[in-house]
Amino acid sequence: MGVSTPQLALQTRGLCKEFRGFRAVSSVDLDVHEGSIHALVGPNGAGKTTLFNLLSGFLSVSEGSIELFGRDITGLAPERIAHLGVARSFQITSLFEHLTPLEHVELALQGMTRDGYRFWRSDRSLRRFRARADELIEEVGLAALADRPAGVLAYGQKRALEMALVAALNPKVLLLDEPTAGMGVEDVDRTIELVRRISQGRTVVFVDHNMHVVGSLADRVTVLQSGAVLAEGTYDEVRRDERVVTAYLGEADHA
Numbered sequence: 001m002g003v004s005t006p007q008l009a010l011q012t013r014g015l016c017k018e019f020r021g022f023r024a025v026s027s028v029d030l031d032v033h034e035g036s037i038h039a040l041v042g043p044n045g046a047g048k049t050t051l052f053n054l055l056s057g058f059l060s061v062s063e064g065s066i067e068l069f070g071r072d073i074t075g076l077a078p079e080r081i082a083h084l085g086v087a088r089s090f091q092i093t094s095l096f097e098h099l100t101p102l103e104h105v106e107l108a109l110q111g112m113t114r115d116g117y118r119f120w121r122s123d124r125s126l127r128r129f130r131a132r133a134d135e136l137i138e139e140v141g142l143a144a145l146a147d148r149p150a151g152v153l154a155y156g157q158k159r160a161l162e163m164a165l166v167a168a169l170n171p172k173v174l175l176l177d178e179p180t181a182g183m184g185v186e187d188v189d190r191t192i193e194l195v196r197r198i199s200q201g202r203t204v205v206f207v208d209h210n211m212h213v214v215g216s217l218a219d220r221v222t223v224l225q226s227g228a229v230l231a232e233g234t235y236d237e238v239r240r241d242e243r244v245v246t247a248y249l250g251e252a253d254h255a
């Protein structure tokens with residue numbers, strides 16, 4: 001009888017974040033459908049990173065609520081939210097220059113087990129994860145560099161390794177903060193493919209300034225301005241929206 005609505009992976013209602021009276025995120029109602037790729041865009045300072053930090057629990061919520069698959073996760077610690085299946089892309093600074101990509105992924109896989117991150121564990125115990133680590137390294141296109149120190153990887157390759165580390169967590173929801181930032185055209189296109197592959201069977205929310213990336217990947221786009229939702233829809237809908245055009249032109253004017 002009733003029309004079945006697709007399940008929401010993430011839902012926020014009236015979400016606010018204030019920094020000493022300044023509203024960086026203001027009454028945001030966000031619906032992210034399960035299995036979708038959802039982009040957050042907006043001019044500099046629009047509140048995208050702050051919203052990401054709220055979703056992953058890295059910042060406390062000032063007002064409003066966050067639900068993950070219908071469960072209220074407002075106020076949960078980041079590790080609890082991670083445990084419930086939300087992973088955030090690693091920052092480059094979290095790579096260990098002397099460890100190889102393979103070792104990074106093996107450690108990430110070990111971190112998922114009861115053993116946790118035990119760096120003093122023997123090579124033998126890590127070898128249990130070798131086959132899966134090989135797969136992940138292959139998937140992100142780093143097979144030829146699997147045994148080189150991460151320090152020698154080029155920028156785009158480091159970002160690919162971060163993607164493998166996030167995928168190793170096997171999350172239900174993946175939050176990617178500017179996956180193509182600072183990349184040349186080739187790396188951007190490779191990353192689009194990579195995100196597409198990694199998004200299979202998952203929900204992805206990403207922030208990116210590159211509209212080619214947003215247009216190629218996003219099923220839905222939420223445009224933020226001054227902390228609030230300015231527009232929401234498909235890429236084609238939002239890019240034709242007068243208010244969105246004005247917001248971006250306004251930014252260009254001030255550049």
Ligand SMILES: Nc1ncnc2c1ncn2[C@@H]1O[C@H](COP(=O)(O)OP(=O)(O)OP(=O)(O)O)[C@@H](O)[C@H]1O
Pocket residue numbers: 019022023024042043044045046047048049050051
């Ligand atoms: N810890 C903080 N304390 C005070 N103000 C903050 C803090 N973090 C962010 N802000 C402010 O909140 C606003 C939103 O910042 P945020 O980094 O979320 O924007 P953004 O959309 O991610 O921008 P960008 O595209 O430049 O990364 C900005 O005005 C910023 O200065």
